Amino acid sequence: MNDAKHSRTLTALLLAPAGVFFVFLLVLPLLVMLVYSFGVRAPEGGYQAAFTFDNYLNLPARGKAFTNTLLLAPLATALTVLFAYPMAYFLAVKVSPRWRNAMLVLVVAPFWTSQLLRYYAWMMILGSKGIPSWLEWIGIADVRLLNTPYAVLIGAVYGFLPLMVPPIFVSLEKLDKRLLEASADLGSKPWQSFLQITLPLSLPGVATGSMLVFILLMGDYILPQFLGGGKVYFIGNALVDLFLQSRNWPFGAAVSIALVIIMFVTMYFYMRFVLGKTDQRRVAMV
């Protein structure tokens, strides 16, 4: 009895920091947003109390920002997986353990410089004196990259690769090599073993990495601002403009709430799909 009480207190104490964080930095701000989203813009900008659904009815005015984000964020996430998977595979399977950590550090190294600086560098690389001028040299003239969705996709893959590689790497490194030997013994070709064993077992890593990258991309505004140059507009940019330029906080709050709901729904279906898949595999393997 005393022991049970003791352990309950301990659990409560251990959960307290996370709980306080959760309530004060997530739940309360969300409630403030919800309240604001029914208000009206004060004459000089900001928030004025009211109860109206106008802000929600006005959401189609930012339709393009929503479609841009919902199109480019998943696409960029998928592209990042395509680039990250071979890298992680190479690191986990082909590189000798002696070099593995050093190479992982190299993957994460770009994070040591400011993201803004790296995007400025990409502005130069993708600008007309960069890649387009090399393409012109080999005969492909008039290619425009900077301030197009392609530039945003390239920037996303570059920027988020270091977040995608580690989780995939971890799931591949844990992979029991005996399963592959058994598969070969039973007559599988290497590509069959990869499709039936390596890939399914690394899916949790892919799921974790994708979720991380997808969530960050959905709320990003620096990447589209720098490499999209005001031509590729994300929900994040709409929010920055509404809060900092128009100072229409109630409409900004409504856009935020809409973004949160879209994220929840997307994540719900994504998790169900991915977890469903991996669970089936696990059951099948048992």
Added chain:
Amino acid sequence: MSNDTIKPQKFLEELRRYEKGSVTRRHFLGVTGLGLATSVMSAAVPGLQPRKAFAEGLSGTVNFTTWPNYFAQENIDNFTKNTGVKVNVTIFGSNEEMLAKLQAGSTGWDLFVPTNYTISTYKKLDLIEPLDMKLVPNYDASTQDPQFTGPGTIDGTLYAIVKDWGTTGYVVDTRKVKKTPETWKDFFDAAQGELSGKVLVHDYQLTTIGGALKALGHSFNSVDAGEMAAAEKLLLATKPHLFGINSDYQPSMRNGDAVMSMCWTNDGAQLHRDIKEMEYRLGKDGGEIWADHYAIPKGAPNRAAGYALMDYLLTPEINAKEVKSNGAPSSDSRVNAMVPKEMLENPILYPAKELLSKLEFGAAETLTNPVRAEIMARFKAA
């Protein structure tokens, strides 16, 4: 500063001399090599930043909020050298953004640089303090060009002092543009026509909507519903042809990605200084004339240092260096007397009278008008 290592004996001697006050702090830091060590380390360890100044009892850090490419680093460094106060410069992209930050509160700013048309709103919202002129001895109202001092004075009280003034026109890379637009109408025609894909407009409601309004023959400051709707239509029709919407347009112009951009005096002067073929033009149909001001936010945490920095930057010799560095002319005749003659004769800085007379000062109404703000946001989101 000597690179030789200092002997312990000598270090202690210098320390005693410094403690007794017979040498200055600067001498002590220099001779012992501690100055260099501190400056290297202070960037990483905030506790090592200079706390106490020997001048005027100033200390700590002053938070200075201003625009891109808009101050002489040399002046900032010298202010720190003279007072021991570290200057933390924050760069903003628009007046609207500055207002939003101040409205949200707790900015920690000590000195900032609002543009003429915003000052009355700051005063109305009680966000700036009436200036204590005792703390700005280097300001002399009698040497100011009266054309610019209006917005800073509200009900007879001075709330903001003019930093410099300028105009809003456009910059053209004449190596790549055969026919330079004469008017804002030409600007938008060219943007949709022969210069498609290579033109930038500001990420700023005042000048971008203002430019479109001028192109349609309306006032730069119009808040008339019909005129604004027409301007939105023109902007939306131009959007697919634009290279981008960005107030930091120098990189794209220098890099050759863009060949024409909406442009302020100071950026025009900087671009022309480095690349002769970059020409700054004012629309013959008008445009904006502006004056940026120094102002002190209410509740500035290091108010004394904010005033000290403002006063330092308004000192004629120092202000002349500001003008030479960022290219925007001063409204102070004492400063103009110290600026090189080539600058005073530069038509980018001092446009011809007939062009100037067509220009309009931004109106306070444009800052708070919800429709103008929403048109800009819709234009960007389109």
